[in-house]
Amino acid sequence: MKKVGIFNFAGITTVSVLVLGFILATSMSACKNEQPFDEKSIVVEDGSTAEAVDLGLSVKWASHNVGATKPEDYGTYFGWGDTTGTKTSQNNDEYQHANPPKNICGTEYDAAHVLWGGSWRMPTKEQAQELVDDCGWQETTSNGVRGFRVTGKNGNSIFLAAGGGRDGTSILYTVVGADFRTGDVSDADGKAWCFTFYNGNYYVDDLWRHYGFAIRPVTD
Numbered sequence: 001m002k003k004v005g006i007f008n009f010a011g012i013t014t015v016s017v018l019v020l021g022f023i024l025a026t027s028m029s030a031c032k033n034e035q036p037f038d039e040k041s042i043v044v045e046d047g048s049t050a051e052a053v054d055l056g057l058s059v060k061w062a063s064h065n066v067g068a069t070k071p072e073d074y075g076t077y078f079g080w081g082d083t084t085g086t087k088t089s090q091n092n093d094e095y096q097h098a099n100p101p102k103n104i105c106g107t108e109y110d111a112a113h114v115l116w117g118g119s120w121r122m123p124t125k126e127q128a129q130e131l132v133d134d135c136g137w138q139e140t141t142s143n144g145v146r147g148f149r150v151t152g153k154n155g156n157s158i159f160l161a162a163g164g165g166r167d168g169t170s171i172l173y174t175v176v177g178a179d180f181r182t183g184d185v186s187d188a189d190g191k192a193w194c195f196t197f198y199n200g201n202y203y204v205d206d207l208w209r210h211y212g213f214a215i216r217p218v219t220d
Contacts, residue, residue: 042116044069050116052219055152057130059123059218063158065180066112066215072145074163077171077212078181080192081109085212088169092190095209105183112217120217122183127218128195129204137202146175148197158216160197166212173198179205179213 041049042062050064067076067085076085081096081104089095096109106113106121113121123131136151142159151157164174177198184193186206194213195204207213 042118042120044116050217053156053158054154055131055135055150055156055158056154057127057134057152059127059220061123061131061158062120062217062219064216065161066115066217071159072143072147072161074161074178075214076111077166078111078215079212080104080181080185080209083109083111083114085111087210088166088212090168090210092209095192100185100209102185103183104185107183110183112215116217119219121219122181122215123195123218125182125184125193125204128180128182128193132195132202132204137197139200147178148202160216162197163214167210179207179211181213181215185209 041051044050044064048069050062052060053063054060063071065073065075066078068074078085079087079089079095081100087094096104101107101109103124104110104122105124108114110122131150134153138149138151140147140149142149142161145161147159147161149157149159160178160180162175163178164172164176165179166172177196179194179196182193182195185191186193188206190208191206192209193204193206196202196207
């Protein structure tokens with residue numbers, strides 16, 4: 001009977017260990033270089049990329065609206081708590097109901113979170129106020145679209161297009177203004193907080209929950 005030498009067996013074992021070590025090292029290197037999909041950017045509807053822009057604030061702001069393919073697109077009009085953008089009812093109690101939660105950021109009623117995933121979500125009223133108070137707002141035109149260039153103290157900026165808003169099925173005040181939803185409901189009956197620019201002014205306001213407004217997401 002032919003013997004298998006100890007030297008040959010050891011050689012096979014050594015080669016196997018080396019190969020296994022190479023595979024593990026390669027896998028660990030690949031994992032180390034892998035970027036979380038939701039921290040800096042997200043691929044939106046047409047395959048274009050929305051970036052998370054650092055304006056030097058408490059959160060990063062998306063370069064696109066939900067439903068848009070570039071900053072100059074207004075995207076989808078959402079009633080408060082509607083994640084489809086298709087509801088046109090003018091009954092505020094349907095957004096989400098007569099006694100809605102105080103805040104829907106990051107929940108199943110948050111269109112930014114539902115449609116973009118990860119840590120993307122609607123801004124809070126406080127984060128919207130921070131955008132208004134701590135950034136420079138310059139009325140301008142970008143690629144033929146009117147709106148505001150919002151610039152942080154660090155020099156980074158986002159563009160907000162003047163896409164107006166929707167009441168029922170009617171689109172109103174395009175070109176001169178726009179409203180953007182937050183996840184916070186107002187104490188005023190039937191209203192929720194948003195941030196707005198209109199005829200050169202910009203501010204945080206509470207408006208009817210059934211109105212269809214854009215959503216500009218935020219992330220950590």
